[in-house]
Amino acid sequence: MDHLSVLENKSIFIIREAYYRFKDIALLWSVGKDSTTLLWLCRKAFFGHIPFPVIHIDTSYKFPEMYRFRDERAREWGLNLIVGRNEEKLKEGMGPATGSKLECCSELKTNALKQVIKRYNLKAILLGIRRDEHGIRAKERYFSPRDAQFKWDYENQPAELWDQYKSTVYEEEHFRIHPLLHFTELDIWNYVKREDLPVVELYFSKEGKRYRSIGCAPCCSPIDSQARTIDEIVEELRATKTSERAGRAQDKEDAYTMQKLRALGYM
Amino acid sequence: MRLFKKTAHHDKKALIIGIDGVPYTLIREYLDRGYLPNLKAIVGHGHEIHQMNASIPDISSVSWTTFATGVNPAEHGIYGFTALRPYSYALSFPNASDVKAPPFWNILGKMAEGNASTFSLRYHKKILKSRRSIILNIPHTYPAYPVNGILISGFVAIDLEQAVFPASIHGYLKEIDYLIDVDAQKAHHDKDEFLRDLFSCFATRQKVVQHFFQEEPWDLFVACVTETDRLHHFFFDAALDEGHPYHEAFVRFYRELDAFIGDMVAAFRREYGEDAFLMILSDHGFTALRHEVYINSFLHEAGFLKLNPDGQFYERIETGTRAFGMDPGRIYINYRDRYPRGAVDKKEGDRLTEEIKEALRSLRDPAGTPVIDRIYARDEIYRGPLAEQAPDLVCLPHDGYDLKGKLESAGIFGRSVFTGMHTWHDALCIAPQGIAWDGKPSIADPADAIMRYFTD
Numbered sequence: 001m002d003h004l005s006v007l008e009n010k011s012i013f014i015i016r017e018a019y020y021r022f023k024d025i026a027l028l029w030s031v032g033k034d035s036t037t038l039l040w041l042c043r044k045a046f047f048g049h050i051p052f053p054v055i056h057i058d059t060s061y062k063f064p065e066m067y068r069f070r071d072e073r074a075r076e077w078g079l080n081l082i083v084g085r086n087e088e089k090l091k092e093g094m095g096p097a098t099g100s101k102l103e104c105c106s107e108l109k110t111n112a113l114k115q116v117i118k119r120y121n122l123k124a125i126l127l128g129i130r131r132d133e134h135g136i137r138a139k140e141r142y143f144s145p146r147d148a149q150f151k152w153d154y155e156n157q158p159a160e161l162w163d164q165y166k167s168t169v170y171e172e173e174h175f176r177i178h179p180l181l182h183f184t185e186l187d188i189w190n191y192v193k194r195e196d197l198p199v200v201e202l203y204f205s206k207e208g209k210r211y212r213s214i215g216c217a218p219c220c221s222p223i224d225s226q227a228r229t230i231d232e233i234v235e236e237l238r239a240t241k242t243s244e245r246a247g248r249a250q251d252k253e254d255a256y257t258m259q260k261l262r263a264l265g266y267m
Numbered sequence: 268m269r270l271f272k273k274t275a276h277h278d279k280k281a282l283i284i285g286i287d288g289v290p291y292t293l294i295r296e297y298l299d300r301g302y303l304p305n306l307k308a309i310v311g312h313g314h315e316i317h318q319m320n321a322s323i324p325d326i327s328s329v330s331w332t333t334f335a336t337g338v339n340p341a342e343h344g345i346y347g348f349t350a351l352r353p354y355s356y357a358l359s360f361p362n363a364s365d366v367k368a369p370p371f372w373n374i375l376g377k378m379a380e381g382n383a384s385t386f387s388l389r390y391h392k393k394i395l396k397s398r399r400s401i402i403l404n405i406p407h408t409y410p411a412y413p414v415n416g417i418l419i420s421g422f423v424a425i426d427l428e429q430a431v432f433p434a435s436i437h438g439y440l441k442e443i444d445y446l447i448d449v450d451a452q453k454a455h456h457d458k459d460e461f462l463r464d465l466f467s468c469f470a471t472r473q474k475v476v477q478h479f480f481q482e483e484p485w486d487l488f489v490a491c492v493t494e495t496d497r498l499h500h501f502f503f504d505a506a507l508d509e510g511h512p513y514h515e516a517f518v519r520f521y522r523e524l525d526a527f528i529g530d531m532v533a534a535f536r537r538e539y540g541e542d543a544f545l546m547i548l549s550d551h552g553f554t555a556l557r558h559e560v561y562i563n564s565f566l567h568e569a570g571f572l573k574l575n576p577d578g579q580f581y582e583r584i585e586t587g588t589r590a591f592g593m594d595p596g597r598i599y600i601n602y603r604d605r606y607p608r609g610a611v612d613k614k615e616g617d618r619l620t621e622e623i624k625e626a627l628r629s630l631r632d633p634a635g636t637p638v639i640d641r642i643y644a645r646d647e648i649y650r651g652p653l654a655e656q657a658p659d660l661v662c663l664p665h666d667g668y669d670l671k672g673k674l675e676s677a678g679i680f681g682r683s684v685f686t687g688m689h690t691w692h693d694a695l696c697i698a699p700q701g702i703a704w705d706g707k708p709s710i711a712d713p714a715d716a717i718m719r720y721f722t723d
């Protein structure tokens with residue numbers, strides 16, 4: 001079996017296992033390339049129809065291209081789409097320019113997701129994170145318990161064997177399941193190409209710039225790139241030495257630290 | 268009723284009060300003016316006040332880490348609030364988990380096993396019994412780590428939940444609306460409101476310090492006041508100028524600080540007697556700011572630095588760059604084997620270092636006054652296994668010239684909202700008489716005095 005098929009099989013196995021153990025499960029879809037790949041794998045795992053809801057956490061600050069893409073795919077693929085918004089904080093005017101970025105992320109993303117989990121009484125969430133995207137994520141496991149405070153006690157994770165995932169869940173806890181953990185950024189692009197998967201056009205170069213990672217418009221910046229096709233992106237990634245998330249101001253702790261330091265005249 | 272009589276050895280108690288950025292010369296002046304009656308009583312009562320050198324560079328993260336570990340940056344690994352990731356220009360923000368040497372409270376608490384330093388090796392065999400410490404608001408202790416006792420992280424702590432050890436004290440802090448740090452951004456547009464916040468932040472800080480001082484058992488109590496540094500950054504021009512609109516507020520802050528210290532020391536003496544160990548210290552001094560000096564603009568104009576107009580921070584460095592600066596006066600040579608767009612071979616290093624030094628020495632302000640006082644090469648000041656990560660050169664400016672590492676400034680000189688700047692040579696340490704300092708004390712020395720007190 002070729003490399004991509006091995007990755008795909010592994011992911012589909014985890015997705016099916018997860019659904020078997022948790023009926024109250026949902027997929028978190030940011031509309032980015034990774035969670036769109038995960039969405040695609042879920043469709044494959046269940047032969048075209050995903051038997052659980054798909055959550056999009058809408059901060060209201062996403063790119064217009066992302067909203068359009070979300071709505072087109074939801075229609076085309078018959079998704080049971082839940083849009084989660086922290087309406088209370090949005091009404092108060094919360095945004096990256098009004099408060100700290102940390103606070104903005106924590107209210108419009110983390111708390112919005114908490115509200116959805118509570119409202120729908122979800123026990124598990126499927127996420128499209130990958131081991132290679134961020135230092136802290138290297139310690140993630142396929143099945144990852146969070147406590148009621150949403151904190152991730154990574155030092156107390158149970159030893160994980162291939163098909164012995166820890167999946168008993170306490171009251172108030174939810175499980176995070178990461179079927180894409182073993183994909184790299186390059187694998188994702190190769191898989192997108194093989195499957196002819198649609199992705200948001202922001203990933204492709206326009207006037208010498210493209211987004212390598214997308215989120216909220218005010219907190220993302222494009223990279224210099226001439227890559228207008230998937231092949232050109234793959235070529236570019238093979239040569240690059242900078243990190244995927246370098247353009248994301250939203251590495252939250254860093255953004256907050258930067259803000260504190262700048263207020264005192266550093267940087 | 269006590270079941271066992273405490274031994275004299277076990278009775279040793281130490282109270283350390285940190286006052287961030289308080290200059291020796293200002294305290295001397297305020298003592299003379301009679302603003303600080305409590306400090307005056309302490310200094311006249313078995314204690315001496317010393318002028319002390321800060322760490323190099325003289326900023327809180329480096330200085331307090333040096334204080335905590337008793338070793339120089341080449342051993343603890345912290346050279347600033349910012350660093351670059353290995354073989355890259357990607358900015359990173361070191362925190363407590365990057366500190367490679369144990370703090371003295373964990374040597375005292377026997378919590379430093381497996382994490383030795385030249386300093387800890389001198390003492391760890393002499394600690395027979397684990398001592399309990401309360402460590403409050405010391406900068407660069409975030410995220411909070413296990414101690415035998417309690418630790419609340421200071422600046423730059425982001426999330427209060429991660430800033431406390433043990434987790435059980437989070438509830439209490441939340442209840443009293445504890446603030447890790449005042450919002451300094453406010454001072455940029457509303458100085459009055461910032462000042463109000465500063466006083467109220469200090470009031471909450473005192474409340475927390477007094478709470479743990481009274482409610483918890485401890486052998487070592489270390490508490491730091493950050494608000495002084497914040498006051499100085501925005502109001503230092505008001506310190507001695509009686510006609511300044513904020514002079515009264517500035518002095519009022521110092522009177523409150525003096526009253527707080529007075530209360531703490533009185534309670535300490537009442538409870539533990541005259542032989543218990545008291546120290547009050549700052550991590551660097553402050554002086555009035557005359558010019559901000561943008562070291563990267565200087566390097567750019569002198570032809571050492573080439574920047575791409577696009578991109579973020581140090582990612583903008585272009586091929587052809589020979590050196591770049593980081594806050595406050597750190598200079599790094601763009602070595603080929605150290606950075607992706609490195610342009611300098613190792614063997615050219617010495618000649619380039621001399622060339623940069625020469626250029627820096629000739630830097631004059633618009634009135635023709637020299638800016639740079641001293642320039643140190645890495646191996647003159649840093650000794651230890653992490654010297655490889657040190658800046659190649661560090662500049663110390665003359666008083667009044669605040670070196671800045673920002674990359675986007677136009678021109679070499681400027682002014683902004685800040686009226687005070689850090690100094691290296693003018694930190695202070697109030698310590699018991701009779702401590703044998705080796706010349707002028709430096710911020711690495713207090714840890715030794717404290718450990719000697721506990722182990723002698």
